[in-house]
Amino acid sequence: MRHNFRTSHLRVPVLSLLLSFAATMSAQTTSAPLAYPAAARGTQVDDYHGTSIADPYRWLEDVDAPATKAWVEAQNRLTDAFLATIPERPAIKARLTTLWNYARYSAPFKENGRYFYFQNTGLQNQSVLLVQDGRNAPSRVLLDPNALSADGTVAFSGTAASDDGHYLAYSISTSGSDWQELHVRDVNTGRDLPDTVKWVKFSGLSWTHDNKGFFYSRYDEPTSGNKMTNTNRNHKLYYHRVDRPQSRDELVYDRPDQPDWLFDGTVTDDGQYLIITVSQGTDVRTRLYFIDLDNPGKPQIDNPVVRLIDKLDAEYSFVGNRGTNFYVRTDRNAPKGRIVAISIDNPREERWNTIIPESKDALVSASTAGDDIVGNYLQDAHSSVRFFSGSRNDQRDQRPRGQRTQQQPRNPGSVYDDTSTAPLVLRERGQALGGGFTQRGELPLPGIGTVGDIQGRQGDDEMFYSFTSFLNPTTIYRFDLKSRKNEIFRAPKMVFDPTSYETRQVFYTSKDGTRVPMFITAKKGIQLDGTNPTLLYAYGGFNISITPAFSAANVAWMEMGGIYAVANLRGGGEYGKDWHEGGMLAKKQNVFDDFIAAAQYLIKEKYTSTPKLAIRGGSNGGLLVGAVLTQRPELF
Numbered sequence: 001m002r003h004n005f006r007t008s009h010l011r012v013p014v015l016s017l018l019l020s021f022a023a024t025m026s027a028q029t030t031s032a033p034l035a036y037p038a039a040a041r042g043t044q045v046d047d048y049h050g051t052s053i054a055d056p057y058r059w060l061e062d063v064d065a066p067a068t069k070a071w072v073e074a075q076n077r078l079t080d081a082f083l084a085t086i087p088e089r090p091a092i093k094a095r096l097t098t099l100w101n102y103a104r105y106s107a108p109f110k111e112n113g114r115y116f117y118f119q120n121t122g123l124q125n126q127s128v129l130l131v132q133d134g135r136n137a138p139s140r141v142l143l144d145p146n147a148l149s150a151d152g153t154v155a156f157s158g159t160a161a162s163d164d165g166h167y168l169a170y171s172i173s174t175s176g177s178d179w180q181e182l183h184v185r186d187v188n189t190g191r192d193l194p195d196t197v198k199w200v201k202f203s204g205l206s207w208t209h210d211n212k213g214f215f216y217s218r219y220d221e222p223t224s225g226n227k228m229t230n231t232n233r234n235h236k237l238y239y240h241r242v243d244r245p246q247s248r249d250e251l252v253y254d255r256p257d258q259p260d261w262l263f264d265g266t267v268t269d270d271g272q273y274l275i276i277t278v279s280q281g282t283d284v285r286t287r288l289y290f291i292d293l294d295n296p297g298k299p300q301i302d303n304p305v306v307r308l309i310d311k312l313d314a315e316y317s318f319v320g321n322r323g324t325n326f327y328v329r330t331d332r333n334a335p336k337g338r339i340v341a342i343s344i345d346n347p348r349e350e351r352w353n354t355i356i357p358e359s360k361d362a363l364v365s366a367s368t369a370g371d372d373i374v375g376n377y378l379q380d381a382h383s384s385v386r387f388f389s390g391s392r393n394d395q396r397d398q399r400p401r402g403q404r405t406q407q408q409p410r411n412p413g414s415v416y417d418d419t420s421t422a423p424l425v426l427r428e429r430g431q432a433l434g435g436g437f438t439q440r441g442e443l444p445l446p447g448i449g450t451v452g453d454i455q456g457r458q459g460d461d462e463m464f465y466s467f468t469s470f471l472n473p474t475t476i477y478r479f480d481l482k483s484r485k486n487e488i489f490r491a492p493k494m495v496f497d498p499t500s501y502e503t504r505q506v507f508y509t510s511k512d513g514t515r516v517p518m519f520i521t522a523k524k525g526i527q528l529d530g531t532n533p534t535l536l537y538a539y540g541g542f543n544i545s546i547t548p549a550f551s552a553a554n555v556a557w558m559e560m561g562g563i564y565a566v567a568n569l570r571g572g573g574e575y576g577k578d579w580h581e582g583g584m585l586a587k588k589q590n591v592f593d594d595f596i597a598a599a600q601y602l603i604k605e606k607y608t609s610t611p612k613l614a615i616r617g618g619s620n621g622g623l624l625v626g627a628v629l630t631q632r633p634e635l636f
Contacts (some may be wrong), residue, residue, distance in 0.1 A: 034082065037074035040067070092556060097123070099552035102494035105476050107453040107464040108132075112165035114187065116142070117476075117490070118156075125152025129159065129170075131187060142190060143170060160205035160214060161187070163271070167242060169205045169214050177228065178202065182216060184242055197246045201232060204264050209271030209296035213241040215252065217263050233259040237276065239301050252291070253305050268321050269368065269458040271296025275318045276305065284543050284580070288316045288328065290344070308347055315577075320368035320458060327355070327373060329366045336576035337363030339373065339388075355437040356388050362576040364545065369456025369463040370481035372440060376451055380505065381517050381547055381574040383451040385443035385465070443479065444486050446472070448503060448519075450547040456481075464489060470521040470564070471498035473550040496555055500524060503548065508601035511593040514570070514582075518598055519548060520607065522563040533562045534608035536599055536615045540569030540591035543580045563607055567598035 041056040060068055083089065101122035108117035113134060118127040129143040148154040157180050158171040168187055171180040182197035182205070203217035219232045236254040240246070253276060255261050264277045271293070278287035288309040293299035309316050314332035319339060321327060326342045339356035356363075361377040361384060368374065377384040445451065449469030456463035461482050468474040476490040503521040510516050526532060535557060539546050546566055554564045568574045571583025571591045583591040599615065602608050 034078060036078065037071055039071060092560075095556050095559070096552060098495055099555055102473065102492045104474060104492055105490040107455045107466045107476050108489070109161070109455045109464075110457075110460070111161040111163060114161070114165040116159070116161055116168070126155050129156065129168075140190075142168065142187065143185065145172065148172065149174070158203070158205050160207060162207045162211040162214075163209045164211045166211060167193075167207075169207070169216075171200060171203070171205065179228065182240070193243060195240070195242060195244075195246075197240055197249070202235065202262050202264075204266060206265055206267045206274075208239075208267060208293065208299045208301075210299060213239055215239050215265035215267070215274060217265065235262045237263040237265050250301055252301060253289070266318065267293075268318075270321065271299070273321065277316075277318065280312070282542055283312075284315050285312050286316050287312060288318060290326075306344070308342070308344060317366070319366045319373060327366075327368075329363060331577045334358035335578045336361065339363070339366055339375070355390060362545075362573065362579075364573060365454075367454055367456065368458045369454070370458070370460050372481065373437070374454060374456065374463070376454060378545060378547065378574055381519070381545065381568045382448045382505075383445065383467075383547065385445070385451050385454075387440040387442070388437045389440045390437035441484065448505065448548060450549055468550045469548045470503045470519065470550065470554070470566075471501050501558060506601070506605075508597055510590070510597040512590070514590070514594070516568060516570075516594050516597065517574070518565055518567045518601070520563060520565045520602075521554070522558055523561070526563070528606040530603070530606040530609040531612065532608050533560075533612045534565060534602055534614070535562060536565045536567065536595075536602065536613060538567040538569045538595050538598065538615075538617060540571035540583050540594065540617075542571070543573040545573040547574075563602075565598070565602060565607070567595060569594040569598075 039057060040059070042059050044055045044058040046053050046055055059065065060071070062068055103122060104120045104127070106118040106127070108115040110116070115132040115135060116129060118129055120127040124146055126145040128141055128146070130139040131142045132139045143156065143159075145154050145156050146152060153175045154172055155174075155176075156170055157173045160169050161167070162169075166187055168185045169182060170185065171182050173180050178201050180200040180203065182195070182200055184193045184195040185191065186193060197216065197218070199221045200216060200218040205214050205216055207214040215237060217235055217237050219235060221227075222230050222232075224230075234254065234256060237252040239250040239252050241248070241250075252265065252274075253263060260280055262279045262281075264279070266275045266277070267273070268275060274291040274293060276289040276291070278289060279285075287307070289305050289307050291301075291303050291305055293301070294303065308326070309328075314330050316332070317329040319327040319329050324344045326344060327339055328342055329337060329339050331337050334357075336358050338354055338358045340352040341355050342352050356366075356373065356375060359377065361379045363375055364378050365376045366373060367376075372387045372389050375386045375388060377386060443451070443465075445467060447469055449467055449472065452466040452468065452474070454463065454465045461480065463479045463481055465477055465479065466474050467477060473492045473494060475488060475492065477486055478489040479486050500523060501521060502524050503519055506518050506520060507515050508518060522532070535554075537546075546568055548566075558564060569583060569591050570579055571588070573580050581587070583594070595615070595617075599613060602613065603610060
C-alpha cells in the first residue's frame, strides 16, 4: 500500500483580508486613503508575432533584486501598519486560535495488521505519524517531524510501509521545497536505518513484496548553478534496496530522448507488476507502462518495460488488476470518465472492455478494496462513492508465474516497443473478460461534502476514508466491506456548533448560458436583504475541483455574520474533461465570465451588495481576480 500524506488544496481566505474586511463591516471604520508604495514603470516591450505588448513591471520578476526587495518590504510595512489599527484583531486572533486547536487525523493505511495514520493535536506545525499493532491496540508515535526543526519547516512529503509492516520508507522536505530526502525506519524499534537517498523530486514510494526495497523517482544531482532552483530534466525511476548506499541503487527506467517526462512507479496489490505512470508537466494526459516482476517473492527488477498505452491522447490511471487483466480509469471517449478492463495479452483498444461505463457524474478517482472497485464521483461538485463488483472467475489468470510473457521478434507497429532495438511483445491468449460489473451500492455519507483519502486494497475486509464539509472538520470512517456497515473511526472535537449554520447549493447562469453550481454557507435564517458581508471564492484551472472543505478561518468569518460562497467555475474538474477544457487556453474567458456571474447572482438574490462583497481566487487567483476587477470593477 502506498500513502502520500499531503496537505489538501487550501480554501482558507487570506487572513489579512478577513481581518480588514470583517473589521470594516463590523465597526464601519473610516480612514484616510492608503498611500501605496510607488512601483516604477519600466520600458520593457515584447513583440508577439508583430504585436507589441508593454510589460512595465517585468523588473519585479527578479525576486532577489534590491529594488524588488525594497518594494516588497514597503508593501509589508503598509499592510502591517493598517492591520495594527484594527481593534477587533485581538479577538479574531483568539477565536481563530481556539477554532484551530482541535485534533485532526488522516485515514489509516494498513500493512500486515499494522495501522499507520497521521495526527495533529491541534496547533502543531506538522502532523505526527502514529502506528497501531492492531485496530484496537494502543497507538505509539513512529515519526514526529516537529522534532526535526525548531521552526516547524521540515515536513513529511510521502510514506510507504513494506508489505510485512516491518519497514517504513518516508520522505522529508524542508521549507516547502519540492526536493525530498528519503529514509527508512524500522517500525519495530522506531529507529532509522543508515539509508539516505537524496535529489528526489516528484516521487512516490512503493515496496516490492519481498520487503527488500522500494521504487522511487529522482533527478541526477545538479553539477552547476543553483542546485535548489535550477531547471530539472531527465527524471529517472530507481529501485533502492534496504541497507545499501544510494550509489548502488538500480536504474529501472529513464528516457534520455524525453527529458521532460516524469515517472511514477507503483507495485500492484498482488506484487506481480510494477505500474509506471508517465506524465509531462501539468498535462492530465498520461501513458501507462509496466514491468512483469515474475515472482512477488523474488521480483525481477531488470525485466523489460512494456508500453501498455503509449499515446498521449487521454488520462489513464491504473486502478487494479486480476491477474493479467488491468483495470484502468480513463477519459478516452468518455469525458466524465469510465473504467476499462485491458488484457495485457491482447491490449488493442478495440479489445478493451468497458466494465464501468461513463456516468452523468464525473468519475474523479477509483481504487480497489476487498472484491470491489470503489468509484469516487463528483455529483454536482460534491462526493458520491459507489461500489462495483463482477465475477472473479471470468477475470482470473490461470497461467503459472514466469509464463505470462515471452519475447517475440520485433514488431514496429506494436505499442509494446521499448527503447531497445529488440522490443518486448506479449503473446495473445484471447482471454474473455466477462465484463459483468454491476453497482453494488453507494457509501452512506453524512451530507453534502468531500470524500478524500480512501484506503483499502484487494482482499481486505475493511476500508477507511475521510469526509469533510464546509461545516464539519475531517472525520475518519471505517467501512466494513463484508457487513457493509459504516462507523466513525476517528472524529475531531472542536468548540463550534455546526447546527446553527447551513450550506445551500444553488445554480446560476453564466454569460453564455452555462449552468454553474455554487455553494453558499452561512448562519441559518440569515436575512437576504443585501446587507451581509460576503466572501466569494473560486479557482477555475488545472482540472482542480473545488469541493466542500472545512476551514477554521471561514468559521470565524461566518460567526461574525459573514457569508462564504464557493463558485465551481469551468477550468476545474467538477464535471469532467469537457468542463476542464471549457475554461482553458482560448476558452479562458469563460472562467472570468463564470466568476462575474457568481457575483451578480449573489447581489441579485440579495445575499450581499456591491460594497460588501469581497472576492478571492486560488493559486491562479492573481490572474482570476485581476481580470474580473478589470472587466467589471463596478461589482466590487
